[in-house]
Amino acid sequence: MAAIATGADAASAVVADDTMGRIRGALLGAAIGDALGAPFEGKSRKQIMKMCGESGGKPTMYYPYTHMGVSKTEGIDRSGYYTDDTNSVLAVSDSLIEKGGEVDPDHLLLSVARAWRDSQSTTPRIYPTSSERVMTAVLDDGMQASEASRAEFEDGSYANGGPSRLVALGLLRSARHASTSLGRSKDPAGAREDGEGEGATEVDDEEGNALYDEVALALLGTHSHEDAIDAAFVFTKALGLLAATSEPPEMSALLDALVATARTQPMRTRVQRLRAHLGRHTFGALPPTLCVQEEGAGPELYGVVPFQVDAPSAVACALWSFLYATRPEDAIVEAVSMGGDTDSVACMAGALVGAAWGGSWVPAALSEGLEAGALEKIEATARALHGLATKEAAAAL
Numbered sequence: 001m002a003a004i005a006t007g008a009d010a011a012s013a014v015v016a017d018d019t020m021g022r023i024r025g026a027l028l029g030a031a032i033g034d035a036l037g038a039p040f041e042g043k044s045r046k047q048i049m050k051m052c053g054e055s056g057g058k059p060t061m062y063y064p065y066t067h068m069g070v071s072k073t074e075g076i077d078r079s080g081y082y083t084d085d086t087n088s089v090l091a092v093s094d095s096l097i098e099k100g101g102e103v104d105p106d107h108l109l110l111s112v113a114r115a116w117r118d119s120q121s122t123t124p125r126i127y128p129t130s131s132e133r134v135m136t137a138v139l140d141d142g143m144q145a146s147e148a149s150r151a152e153f154e155d156g157s158y159a160n161g162g163p164s165r166l167v168a169l170g171l172l173r174s175a176r177h178a179s180t181s182l183g184r185s186k187d188p189a190g191a192r193e194d195g196e197g198e199g200a201t202e203v204d205d206e207e208g209n210a211l212y213d214e215v216a217l218a219l220l221g222t223h224s225h226e227d228a229i230d231a232a233f234v235f236t237k238a239l240g241l242l243a244a245t246s247e248p249p250e251m252s253a254l255l256d257a258l259v260a261t262a263r264t265q266p267m268r269t270r271v272q273r274l275r276a277h278l279g280r281h282t283f284g285a286l287p288p289t290l291c292v293q294e295e296g297a298g299p300e301l302y303g304v305v306p307f308q309v310d311a312p313s314a315v316a317c318a319l320w321s322f323l324y325a326t327r328p329e330d331a332i333v334e335a336v337s338m339g340g341d342t343d344s345v346a347c348m349a350g351a352l353v354g355a356a357w358g359g360s361w362v363p364a365a366l367s368e369g370l371e372a373g374a375l376e377k378i379e380a381t382a383r384a385l386h387g388l389a390t391k392e393a394a395a396a397l
Helices: 019-040 045-051 084-098 105-120 129-141 167-177 188-193 205-218 226-244 251-261 265-277 287-291 311-324 328-337 342-357 364-368 374-396
Strands: none
Touching: 019 045, 019 084, 019 167, 019 226, 019 328, 019 342, 019 364, 019 374, 045 328, 084 105, 084 167, 084 342, 084 374, 105 129, 105 205, 167 205, 167 226, 167 342, 167 374, 205 226, 226 251, 226 265, 226 311, 226 342, 251 265, 251 311, 265 287, 265 311, 287 311, 311 328, 311 342, 328 342
8 A cells, every 4th residue: 555755844845846747736636635535435533543543543545445335346456546536527627628628518518427437337436326317318318518407406516526626627727827926935834824915916807707607617517506616616716826826825815815716605704714714723623614604613513524515615625634734745634634525625635735836746656556547647638738728828928
């Protein structure tokens, strides 16, 4: 089993990667977070610590697992295998690449459905039953995104699978944030300890509206609830800002920008909570309160993170992991350690880390420990996305 090297110094891990490094790092980080978190989905922090006794109580290595309590591959060691989350990240990436960076909701939905069905003949990945019904209808009956939008849920799904799959969209649109200031600090730890930042220069409303509309279009067929759309909007905005920042970002400025980005109360409340506690001794205990709407959740929640099925809670927990860790790889470990929907939250946390720090921080044991073919697929996808991102950056000049 592959393990994270625990002695690395943050300063040596953080380098100014180029755009290709950020894209590769985000995709790789997402896959690693997903694979590390998969064995612990639905477990509490205490249960995870017990399961990870051989690695000091921390999920720093890949473990064999069943996903969602089900294994369609009995007898196969699934350690290092990613789940439906990364499968969808790559499927959405494929659609954007094939469409030249354009968000085509029907093409995107078909790409996600094909990725699901293709995986069933190789390494079956468990998807929510509601998703499988929709994807079957897409593939067998030609269901379009507008019809799939509310085929299972009257108001659309608000689940966390919406934001997690849009990693590529956030990376491709990073050129729009090239002039946005997130401040500077010497290293990740220093950035997290600073108090009030200089604040972020907001992009104009037209650009913000354009990204929001693209996110809504991308999620039309799968996660059309306004809470899922807004959480995905905040997540893609965070990825874009981090990927466009050439040096380690000022975390308070990042949160200022995301507070201004959020459009719904559930997402805005959670980002405001992160901002209010950033740099204080209370920040480490925040995760349970990020999964409830009310401010000042009771002490009975302390240390117990509810399952973050809703998109706002999952995105907030991923942001917390990214902000709390003192080393890039620790963000993924923290995302898994908090418990709950460990694979989805760690997938997003890994993408944030990669967008900010590139891929130089990734321990070889973890990248090489991913399932067969994963690195090759990620590299090919990253190169294609980089080509699109380069064109978008040139067009933005």
